[in-house]
Amino acid sequence: MVSERGLQVLRAIVQDYVDTHEPVGSKAIVERHAFGVSAATIRNDMALLEDEELIVAPHTSSGRVPTDKGYRVFVDHLAQLRPLTPAQRAAIGSFLDGSGDLDDLLSRTVRALTRLTGQVAIVQYPSFSRANVTHVELVDLGSGRIIVIVVTDIGRVSQRIATVPPDLGDEGMSRVRARLASMLTGNSVQVGSQAIADLLASPAQPGSFDAAVRSIAAVVAEELEEFRQDRMVLAGSATLARREQDFRGSIYPLLEAIEEQVTLLRLMTEMVADDQGLAASIGRENEPFGLAEASVITGEYDATGSRARVGLLGPTRMDYPTNLAAVRAVAHYLSRLLEEDERAR
Template sequence: MVSERGLEVLRAIVQDYVDTHEPVGSKAIVERHAFGVSAATIRNDMALLEDEELITAPHTSSGRVPTDKGYRVFVDHLAELRPLSSAQRAAIGSFLDGSSDLDDVLSRTVRALTQLTGQVAIVQYPSFARAHVTHVELVQLGGGRMLVIVVTDTGRVSQRLTFVRDEFDDSDLARIRAELGTLLVGRSVREGLLRIADRLSEASPAAAPHEAATDEIVRAVAEELEEFRQDRLVMAGSATLARRESDFRGSIYPLLEAIEEQVTILRLMGEMVTDSQGLSTSIGRENEPFGLAEASVVASDYDATGSRARVGLLGPTRMDYPTNLAAVRAVARYLTRMLEEDESSR
């Protein structure tokens, strides 16, 4: 069993290894930290930590580095979140203020996080299956191009360009808008999709003008609403992995592949367990089922008008957990507040 001082030694090893990227020895701990005991006593503590598989020696006669299990103990029991500085908080505000819609807000969020932390930043779109459609607009651009715009009560504005066979005059366009309004406005995304499916399954009147082109527009709206129901991620900072390649024992390609495909990271983030502060961490071998055994993910929940999602960071296991957890928590709180203010202003 590890003593209280032993756990403090573990804390020192984690902090020093993250700061220096060098294995940590007993002499360095005595010099850098006020334990008030000899290097020989610290070596005994380190031997116990090694027996518990919390630290390991990467080379013969070297210092020690934390194991994945050691990082887990550190995060669960020893890490103290470091409050962001006023400059860092101001940077978050300046990045996010003035965002025009949800897509813009989330894009700015990941850019702010990666600049703050130097890690890959991830933000999950909230699920909008229960959102309600407030407006559908059609803009004819010429050449058979039609811009379909869908707005929901969560503040999401989406646009899809579709190609139709006909050109519409103002009265025809007004008729289609009215039909879409009747089908969708005031209804949930889920209900709207069901009503569109019923509409497309009905036999079209033979004499109905522009019926085939109208069906194409309705299908485009359905495709847009279907995306509202799908989990999606916005990410930034993948180039930082190349600069941190030495932090990975093996190849970084599994991480790059996961970033490109998104599905793996979505599953991982969906299964992470949230603590009482709304924070979650998945470290090293805990990510082995997802093929990311050399990476860690830290995340915080945010609230998008009743629908919860996560904002997080992906990086090597040798990361500054206290600072990164504080950063995702601060950004998640700011994001929640922004979305709540936007909702109340409508």
């Protein structure tokens, strides 16, 4: 059983190791922290922490560094979130305000978060399967080419090129637009996808009108299917190369997870959040996902009723209190912007 002072010693070791990247000894703890006891007493506390596998000596006659278990205890019981400075909060606002659409907003979000923390930043798209299609527009480019625009009620906008028979004409285009709108507008992405699938499965009819409807419907079907798929945006992958010394082994599994995304999406989905919407998965806890040397921390944001996560990926040696505070602040700001956008619609 670790004493209260022993846990505070663990806090000191984690904080000093994150700051210095050097193993922490009892003398350094006495000099840097006001425990009011001797170095010998601190050494006894450190011995107990080592027995509990919360710290370890990386080599003989060295100081101690936290283990993955030690980081977990620190995050669960000892870490106090550090409030962001006014400058940091202003930076978040300047990055996120004035975004054009959801894609732009989420891209700005990860850039802001990686700049604040120096870690790889990740944000999940909210689930669009229950989003409603609010608008379908066709823009004629001439020569049988049109832009198909689909808009949802949570800010997702898509633009795709489709081809139609060149003899369709303005009246035919209006009829096609009305036909598609009747199947999609006001319906959820899921319902709209089914309506399009039923149309494409029905027997084809002769004439330019049916050919145009089917051509555009096939493009819309691809787009709605993408709406339903889990997606994420990332920024800051280069930080892994700059911090490669923080990883005991190769950073290749992390780079692979970033490129594939499926692993990270699954990990983020399975993480259990606390009452503030924050979650952390540390080191060996990520072994089933091939990320045993990394930590992932996340916060939840609300996209008009659909919950998704924004977070960070980095080495286990990270500044958890500051990074968790940054994730929480960005998640709250993102939720607020999406709520304001919804009210403005």
